[in-house]
Amino acid sequence: MNTLAFSSVVYGISALAGFLGALTGLGGGVIVTPVLTLMLGVDLRFAMGATLISVIATSSGAAAAYVREGFTNVRVGMFLEIATTLGAIAGAHLTAVVPVSGLAVIFGLVLLYSAWQSAHPIPPQKEPRADPLAVHLKLDGAYPGAKGVVHYHVTRVKTGFSLMFSAGMLSGLLGIGSGAMKVIAMDQFMKIPFKVSTTTSNFMIGVTAAASAGIYLHRGYIEPGLAMPVMLGVLTGSLIGARILVGARPRLLRLVFAGVVGLLAFEMIYNGVTGGLK
């Protein structure tokens, strides 16, 4: 394929992925890598590098909007970024050791989990009590609710911190944002309100990905010719997606998207196990 055709195809696929990712709240990055490797035969490491770049773009773009709304808890984000950036660096270094087939299988498993999660939204949490460690770290926060400011407490700081290290590691290992895992750590374990968890997670994804990006650059995973259409495509798609539906996540679309992600997951695992990806 010539460069013009290849760039156009990659741009189109990435725009569609970014659009669906924004509509379903799953993030577009997670499906770009498998599509690039499985359909266009791109080396997994190049695909991960290009996707990581698009993750920084969409996260920073979306975070700009969320920070203004006042939902993002900057202290929680900064404190947990210590864990995610260290994890990301560990994960990015691991890509040099883990064989591509292994990466493909891990990627497939993460995709499967994402598919399952997007089809089964997380139930809301009960109100927790104040946690001395969280109070000491000044993590408790407030956000603008329908009936004025809502104050909330943060709990299980140590568990959340360790989960964030794993989320960062997964992000560095696979070149993804691992937003789903960050949200679970904050919402399910630290009992942070869902809206605050999702926006703070978005805020953290860009910083986590930037930590991996340094290592990826040195290893040569970030090819400008490939990252260009992926970044521009995902950014275009996610901007359109965010404009069309702010907040609403149609159930049917979620299920269809979950199905697509599930299929990609099986394909990745199959190719990883049979050695189809080298």
Next chain:
Amino acid sequence: MTDERIEGIIGNLLRFGVFLAALVVLAGGFWYVAHAGWQPISYSHFHPSIRGVRAVASLPGPLALIQIGLLILIATPIVRVAFSLAGFALERDWMYVGFTLIVLSVLISSLVT
């Protein structure tokens, strides 16, 4: 300076960084396609054309421009963390100055080493 004001500045900074990066990458992309659009391309074998930050000088013009855009994008969250550092310092919140310094040094060490 209040938290909201700092957050407002951070929001604008992120938006500007992404916009600037996208613009540079787009310009590089048009140049690249106009220059090499009819040449065959494949990424199926892992032969990196660039390793490290400084190697950008060794790339042909269009790809170098794209890479510069990508570097602006990677720098955006790092500059964001630096702004948070200044914000926490203005609030005299030394614990968070410490946390932010840790994050910043991890980010910079990953780019530099």
